[in-house]
Amino acid sequence: MGSNDVTQACSNSLNGKLNQLSMERSQCTIYRVHKHLRNVNMKAYEPEVIAIGPYHRSKDNLQMMEDHKLCYLRLILERKEINNIETYVSAIEPLEEEARKCYAEPITLNSPDFLEMLILDGCFIIDLNFREDEDNERRRWRFINNATELREANVKFKRTEGVSLFDLRFEDGNMLLSPLTIEDRTESLFRNLVAYEQYFGDGQTNYVTDYVKFLDCLIDSSRDVAILSRHGIIDNWLGDDEVVANMFNKLTDSVAGPGTHFVYANIFHVVNKHCNGRRNRWMAKLRRNYLNSPWAVISVLFAVLLLLLTVTQTVCSILQECESTTPPLKAQAQLV
Known part of the structure; x- marks a missing residue:
């Protein structure tokens, strides 16, 4: 085979491969x-x-x-x-x-x-x-904030002896929850029950999964656990609030839901409506920005006191000025 033949053969081969590559590249999407x-x-x-x-x-x-x-x-x-x-x-x-x-x-x-x-x-x-x-046409609710943020928005947590652990209510700004004891076996119990419910169809009500998701919304940090413990809702036998918070934050990892039959959908709707009220939003902003620590409260009180003193001093100065520029009544009578 001559040199020209080799060159032509090689060129044809490469051109064919390039054309095939271009065709494959144009069609490949995966x-x-x-x-x-x-x-x-x-x-x-x-x-x-x-x-x-x-x-x-x-x-x-x-x-x-x-x-x-x-x-x-x-x-x-x-x-x-x-x-x-x-x-x-x-x-x-x-x-x-x-x-x-x-x-x-x-x-x-x-x-x-x-x-x-x-x-x-x-x-x-x-x-x-x-x-x-269809988890979008039916669901007209969104997840609620954690316990710390709900408390800032005038939500009060109260312990109630409900019919069951899943008996949660929201009435007149009060979140009513049955007490829950957290011990060494709690995580294992919840995980096994949630895993069991994951095999149900979407048409079934998953009480344990929805309850765990509810608590996952309420609990983001140890502060939220402390709030619920202070009101007798969580009885923490583990002793460490951070451990409890981490447990609930991980319980719903890789868990499907909530489904279209979410048990607490109506409660979420009512709680969010309460928190979005103008007065409650204003109170939440005030507490978050100015009353979130003892030092912040002291600073606010000091600022209010300073404002009152300033106003008082201004009023006194105005009154003194008026007295100095107004003639006495006796002098006014003599002038007349």
Whole structure:
């Protein structure tokens, strides 16, 4: 083969590869994070609950959620007029090649498995978004502030002997809560009950999960635990308020919810309405900015006292000035 032939062959090969690269690059939208970036923080790129797509679907810790995908598919089939699964497969099959080209590297799944993945993942995402549009249409509430901020907004905490631990009420600015004893077994008990409720469907009421979320809202720091303890709502057998605060702040990590049947939705709504009142917002701002410590209270009192003294001195000066410029009554009579 001559020199020109070698040059032409090499050029043709490179041009073909460049054209193929350009075509692949233009279609690729899904990439695997490269090793050096992943090694910085492996957990940041690893799904913890559910896998979408082919990259993580074979991992053992994510297999449980594959059954949930089937449940979502069944719900879609039950809601739609076309409930024949073959219809869905037939609609997706022509898109297989185009879907494979979206990935930056070859996908080793055979056609049946790849189509099954597209249908299960796609229906899961669609139904999940449908449900969220519906945790948003029903939920007209937002989370409440912690105990410290609620107290600043004129919310008073009171212990009540309710029917059960979950019997929480809000009446006339008073947050009424049943007492809760915190001991060594409390975290384990709550975690196991919350884990059990996570297997319920969204249509079920998760009393323990919602109660833990309620306390997680109330408790952000040891100050919040101290407030609840002072009012007899929390009986802290652990002794350290910071430990209790950390426990509740972590209990709802990686926990789904609250769902559409959140037990305390109405209480949250009423509490937020109370806190957003003009007088309560003004009191919260006053306490947060000027009465948040003994020294701040002393400073405010000193400023008020100084203001009163200044006003008194000004009034006295005005009165003295008036007396010095006004003639006595006897002198006024003689002039007349």
